[in-house]
Amino acid sequence: MKMGESARIGMPFFSIAYGCRYCAPLKQLVAFTLLHRRPPPFLGTLSAHPLTPSSFCPPNPRLFTGNSLFLRMERFWSRGGIEENKTLVEKLQHYGVIRSRKVAEVMETIDRGLFVPDGNPPYVDSPMQIGYNATISAPHMHATCLELLKENLQPGMHALDVGSGTGYLTACFALMVGPQGRAVGVEHIPELVTSSIENIKKTPAAPLLKEGSLSIHVGDGRLGWPEFAPYDAIHVGAAAPEIPQPLIDQLKPGGRMVIPVGNVFQDLKVVDKKLDGTISVYSETSVRYVPLTSRDAQLRGY
Numbered sequence: 001m002k003m004g005e006s007a008r009i010g011m012p013f014f015s016i017a018y019g020c021r022y023c024a025p026l027k028q029l030v031a032f033t034l035l036h037r038r039p040p041p042f043l044g045t046l047s048a049h050p051l052t053p054s055s056f057c058p059p060n061p062r063l064f065t066g067n068s069l070f071l072r073m074e075r076f077w078s079r080g081g082i083e084e085n086k087t088l089v090e091k092l093q094h095y096g097v098i099r100s101r102k103v104a105e106v107m108e109t110i111d112r113g114l115f116v117p118d119g120n121p122p123y124v125d126s127p128m129q130i131g132y133n134a135t136i137s138a139p140h141m142h143a144t145c146l147e148l149l150k151e152n153l154q155p156g157m158h159a160l161d162v163g164s165g166t167g168y169l170t171a172c173f174a175l176m177v178g179p180q181g182r183a184v185g186v187e188h189i190p191e192l193v194t195s196s197i198e199n200i201k202k203t204p205a206a207p208l209l210k211e212g213s214l215s216i217h218v219g220d221g222r223l224g225w226p227e228f229a230p231y232d233a234i235h236v237g238a239a240a241p242e243i244p245q246p247l248i249d250q251l252k253p254g255g256r257m258v259i260p261v262g263n264v265f266q267d268l269k270v271v272d273k274k275l276d277g278t279i280s281v282y283s284e285t286s287v288r289y290v291p292l293t294s295r296d297a298q299l300r301g302y
């Protein structure tokens with residue numbers, strides 16, 4: 001894709017580095033292609049913009065043209081958010097990131113605009129700062145993880161979202177597994193747990209929160225959440241130096257975990273537990289996530 005095309009799909013020319021496929025310069029792209037059997041499906045499409053320092057947050061262009069209260073009111077009256085969210089989902093389908101009706105439906109139903117803090121453009125395919133040195137992951141990463149996990153998010157199944165942040169993916173999981181299933185978020189920043197619950201209350205997943213099949217807990221996600229184990233699906237939203245053993249233990253036979261692993265160079269690993277309990281692991285793609293770490297280290301800036 002040429003540079004100009006990024007504008008047509010609502011992409012900024014700059015991106016925050018965390019919670020996205022690694023938008024590498026050409027040299028690293030060559031290394032990536034040599035190291036990985038599967039080509040990244042949309043490096044050069046959705047991610048075709050230069051890597052910039054992780055601390056750089058792209059300015060919201062709307063901030064310079066109007067105040068955010070007005071924009072929120074405008075969104076409320078015009079249902080503009082729902083339409084913009086639908087357009088984002090269509091773009092992700094167009095570029096082959098969303099491949100199933102099921103993932104498209106859940107991402108259309110859960111409006112990303114309700115999870116991105118004011119002052120950030122919610123429908124741009126980029127991670128956004130949410131405070132506490134954390135980010136909401138980019139839409140293409142949410143879509144990628146939902147696609148990888150969708151067979152393990154059938155009605156009645158159990159799903160764990162480690163590092164649940166804004167609660168966006170936990171809400172998606174809850175809608176997919178339904179009221180007979182269980183979607184559990186674990187996040188170690190209490191303020192993010194509180195705001196994620198408030199976010200989810202504004203979505204169609206709110207009844208599941210009320211009746212208890214969706215819950216979000218303050219805790220160290222490296223330990224999982226044993227109360228509702230074993231899990232058919234485990235998603236980890238932050239990069240671990242290695243796969244935490246408690247998460248492997250809490251994965252059900254037949255279950256799948258998706259977890260970024262690494263420090264500077266990270267891979268999105270797909271961990272399958274076979275019915276006999278043996279584990280197989282493959283790398284889906286190179287990524288860049290915030291670390292799965294202690295709360296103190298995160299608040300200190302890692």
Ligand SMILES: C[S@@+](CC[C@H](N)C(=O)[O-])C[C@H]1O[C@@H](n2cnc3c(N)ncnc32)[C@H](O)[C@@H]1O
Pocket residue numbers: 018019134135136137162163164165166167168169186187188189192219220221222237238289290291292293294295298
């Ligand atoms: C990239 S953010 C992703 C959040 C979420 N997937 C989203 O899109 O909103 C990673 C999250 O993991 C959390 N985190 C990091 N280490 C953790 C730990 N040990 N236990 C629980 N949460 C952790 C961070 O606070 C942050 O909210």
